[in-house]
Amino acid sequence: MIKIFEVGPRDGLQNEKTILSLADKVWLVESLAKTGLKDIEAGAFVRADRVPQMADSEELQTKLSPHQDVNFWYLVPNRKGLERALSKNVKNIALFTAVSETFNQNNIGMSVSDSFTEMKQMMARVKSLGDIKVRGYVSTVWGCPFEGKIKPAQSLAVLDQMIALEVDQLSIGDTIGVANPVSVETIIKPLLQNYSSRAKDLLAVHFHDTRGTALANALRAFELGITVFDSSIGGLGGCPFAPGAAGNLATEDLLYLLKEMGVDTEINYQKICETGMELSRRMKDKTFTSKALQAFIANCTKNTVWDS
């Protein structure tokens, strides 16, 4: 089965200017949890002064009701964040680094190597507990807003390193939306060859739609055998270091494509679009970048076979 990992409430909202109220965030995550999505990135245990959009994640986490078979994930940037998350009994955490040194310095004030030292210590703590699932994000795999193109060998080395940490899932990120189907293959093929037998759903792809290529890249990754796709409700998000960058691949666009192709995800398209539409309303009628959502809202066709 193909899985969608919803990153809107964290990766999406974190890069939006409008700060959603706690009540709206609770509504959003609960609403997403009722669509059939199994994995939702709900928040982050980060410094409130650095990331005001995520200041209430701790409170959010206590307010969410449990949903059967739905995992809520929280981003933790370092050991301090990890301890905060663990103290709240969080069971699904996400770590992150980037391939690009300059991006890492700007994003977390650390070299790539130092970030792995930190993550190693975090993993040791997590493994000592036994019941925590870990997702590892690697950003700027196909390019960096500061350094430009990144050599595939450099990216593959960092991705290998993340897998070597024994994360349960690796999210391979095209942070600024410059991957293309050929370069997707260059990165994904060796990873699938080396690791596909090791763990089901180990590899996830995370595409941004900055230049309109996210869905084409997802299609190629799907053709290659990738089973987990990150996306964001409405297409929310962007990159703080890439001015003007459009957001993540939209969940509506991805799900529309998959359902039309006859790919089973167990996610309800109508409910996803209704959530996107209502979120847009709650964000002061923001026009989301998702074209499938725009078509759903406009009810483009008299016959709505495609929009339900």
Place this chain on the structure above:
Amino acid sequence: MIKIFEVGPRDGLQNEKTILSLADKVWLVESLAKTGLKDIEAGAFVRADRVPQMADSEELQTKLSPHQDVNFWYLVPNRKGLERALSKNVKNIALFTAVSETFNQNNIGMSVSDSFTEMKQMMARVKSLGDIKVRGYVSTVWGCPFEGKIKPAQSLAVLDQMIALEVDQLSIGDTIGVANPVSVETIIKPLLQNYSSRAKDLLAVHFHDTRGTALANALRAFELGITVFDSSIGGLGGCPFAPGAAGNLATEDLLYLLKEMGVDTEINYQKICETGMELSRRMKDKTFTSKALQAFIANCTKNTVWDS
């Protein structure tokens, strides 16, 4: 070589509310002709009261300077339009029909069968002249705003009929943007099997981005062996019978993908984006749907390797 057939000045502008001045249209077509594009749909010989956006196509046609190896195409809806075009010494014309009866009735007030009777007479006239190239558009191949899903066998029959007219190129249209990579294959594969040896570049695909899938569909068509792709500068266009429908696949998005994949088109990406940017300015700073253009304008990356 992969070819892009630019439909912005006709199919794009025809579906825009803003009517561009004749001077701006001349600038647009001339500007596009300097990008390396070889085929540009410049206008239509239609009734001015029905399609006010194309009222000045006849005048436009006389004002365009010749560009080596660049073909300017004009849409003609019937014999009357054809004669007007021929009297102006037009050498590249486009005919059109649709798979859906209801769409045809609403669009041209004719049954599909009657439209073929008309086109047969037009083709006889054209063939008697000997030096006219003809493109045949078939709309609603994957779906209709009135009738919903269209059976592939029904579409293939109409597409076969258009090829049987001996057009030089067939443009296979997803008028309301409901194709997906699987259904693209269902239509394209048999056509390539039956006709690929008959004429180089006989088959072109025309995708709309209503639900964000245009580029993914183009990718699948490219993988299958299609060599001609319709697109519209900025993503201009839509469908008059599909309210809220987003426009054509954007030339910037398509070209970005192709150049990044290392596919040669001989078209200059920077010049295409500069034309899109200037057109947006001349259309009262309209935000075009093309994400690649938006990224180009925002100059998303400090290092602009991807945007030039």
